[in-house]
Amino acid sequence: MNEIYTSIPLGSGSTHAHTSTWVASTLRQEIAQGRLLPGSKLSEQALADALGVSRNTLREGFTLLDSELIITRIPNRGVFVSSPGAADIREIYAVRRTIEPAALAWGPALDVPALAQAIVEARAAAKAQDVPGMADANQRFHESVVRATGSVHLLELMGRILAKMRLVFHSMSDAPDFHSHYVERNAALVALLASGQRNEAAQTLLGYLDTAEAELLDHYESSQKI
Amino acid sequence: MNEIYTSIPLGSGSTHAHTSTWVASTLRQEIAQGRLLPGSKLSEQALADALGVSRNTLREGFTLLDSELIITRIPNRGVFVSSPGAADIREIYAVRRTIEPAALAWGPALDVPALAQAIVEARAAAKAQDVPGMADANQRFHESVVRATGSVHLLELMGRILAKMRLVFHSMSDAPDFHSHYVERNAALVALLASGQRNEAAQTLLGYLDTAEAELLDHYESSQKI
DNA sequence: AAAATAGAGATTGTTCAACAATCTTTTGAC
DNA sequence: GTCAAAAGATTGTTGAACAATCTCTATTTT
CATH class of the missing domain: 1.20.120.530 (GntR ligand-binding domain-like)
Structure with missing residues (x-):
């Protein structure tokens, strides 16, 4: 059910001033290329593991993508790829x-x-x-x-x-x-x-x-x- | 030296879906009203204490304000109120x-x-x-x-x-x-x-x-x- | 059998404590 | 006074923890 996460290329130790920025741009790319489709739920633990970062850092990235309206955050429900109407x-x-x-x-x-x-x-x-x-x-x-x-x-x-x-x-x-x-x-x-x-x-x-x-x-x- | 922090009204237990959002809007207001002047350094520990939130949550708020270019983040140096040129x-x-x-x-x-x-x-x-x-x-x-x-x-x-x-x-x-x-x-x-x-x-x-x-x-x- | 309810389990929101990496200040030598 | 090295402070990131909330299942009720 969550196999898609494993297909995300992991960060190869490259230099990035802020990991949260790197997380956001990685997810942005995945979404733009249609590998993460509108409506998909992005589980925090699973994604954090797949990207090789902590849940805290992932959440900082989510904050960014949320402000860009690329994802939709529903309190206590989770994070979803926005499905535009x-x-x-x-x-x-x-x-x-x-x-x-x-x-x-x-x-x-x-x-x-x-x-x-x-x-x-x-x-x-x-x-x-x-x-x-x-x-x-x-x-x-x-x-x-x-x-x-x-x-x-x-x-x-x-x-x-x-x-x-x-x-x-x-x-x-x-x-x-x-x-x-x-x-x-x-x-x-x-x-x-x-x-x-x-x-x-x-x-x-x-x-x-x-x-x-x-x-x-x-x-x-x-x-x-x- | 840090007395300004203590003058920030603390969150009065009001409901806010995401504390990081509340942190960001609070700081945004402080800056817009000129209580935090351009160039000021925003120390993480001091601000987190003053706002009554954890450093992690404060950093989520910083991520937001950074994307709005209201603050400037210099890696390993800190967060500063942007001074526009x-x-x-x-x-x-x-x-x-x-x-x-x-x-x-x-x-x-x-x-x-x-x-x-x-x-x-x-x-x-x-x-x-x-x-x-x-x-x-x-x-x-x-x-x-x-x-x-x-x-x-x-x-x-x-x-x-x-x-x-x-x-x-x-x-x-x-x-x-x-x-x-x-x-x-x-x-x-x-x-x-x-x-x-x-x-x-x-x-x-x-x-x-x-x-x-x-x-x-x-x-x-x-x-x-x- | 269908609907309502209660409870167990999972997920999110937030905090705390820790540590490596990096910057800043102090100290000491010349 | 200048420069270099060590001590101290701050940031970046992680991992674990816990309360609040949601989801799903199993049980009860009708």
Whole structure:
């Protein structure tokens, strides 16, 4: 029942300023990669043993992941991998709708070549039918967008948002290929930006995000009814 | 030397699901109110005793505050109240410049009456020479702006940003009265919004934030040279 | 047989005590 | 006065313990 824990690679004595930080990033990765699925319970003793740390240190890591909303802590019940719902999808898009168009419209550090590069990589992944590769390239694209704000805080927030996004996909077992038809949308944005039409690009992205949210919510609702 | 610790009100046996959460919010409040100044060292044993919790629980709270960048942890050296510098000021305004104009321009939950109310309160506080009251009203104004995005994540981020802002003010001992002449700027924004000119309001706020950042950086530089 | 109840067992929340690793201060030599 | 070494203090982490709470099972009740 708990075999999954044993598959987590143990810390190979590498240097890490704070073990709790290492624990958190290890679990974060496990969850992002879908090896720990939404809803899974994370038993303290079992996980502590598997990771080779004490329960106290593990709990410090849990505190971090809890603040990132990657896990859900229910007092006296335990820790669970968050399983995002419709409200979370709406929240994700409320954040993206605020930040990303603003970054395109007036972000001081807009790097159009970097965006173009992400599109090239996304197209290559699409051609090779490499779905994870497409997801990665798409993520890099949107990270580059947020980087235009010049804020590490926003970049970090975006990282958390995209992590939660992956949880949404993991909890929808039969997600269709959303990524592939976003590639050309992103390309259209880059074309607008290349010709200096930043406001138009922002407006267009706003529209894209609205339809993407609607599509995701629609698919989520129907996947819940099953 | 450590008398300040004894002035922290102890937890009066109130119910709090997680003590570490209570510890974090207690310290957060102490810092925001300027009772623990930037640069102060927070000794684990002394603080744990003062708060009436164990060192382990206190450290869980530290983990939280560290992720919020309110404290700075130096391995094997200790925990210090963050003392923000010019880079932090720039970061704060990079975030605000992204989020706040976007909220005004296309935030779906814009509440103009709430903004107007914050202005009324700010003017009352200004008339009464109540500087903390003005700071509070100003904070409520900008929180209402961010609330227009409909995102609790962004609201929380804004809360952290404004907390760090207070640290900036606390570290500049002789800060002139920045708040008072922002009140009328905010009022101008509300006037634009009331007449439906959301894009103009966003553009205007963008300009305000630029000048505010420049003013703050300017004052910070000169206060450092002393 | 189904539902309610009680109790045993397991898990979480928190504390305490200990120890290695690292930093800081003191001491002592030059 | 400067530098190095030892003593002392603080942090990082662990392990064990115990109360509070939840979960599951077995028993009783209807």
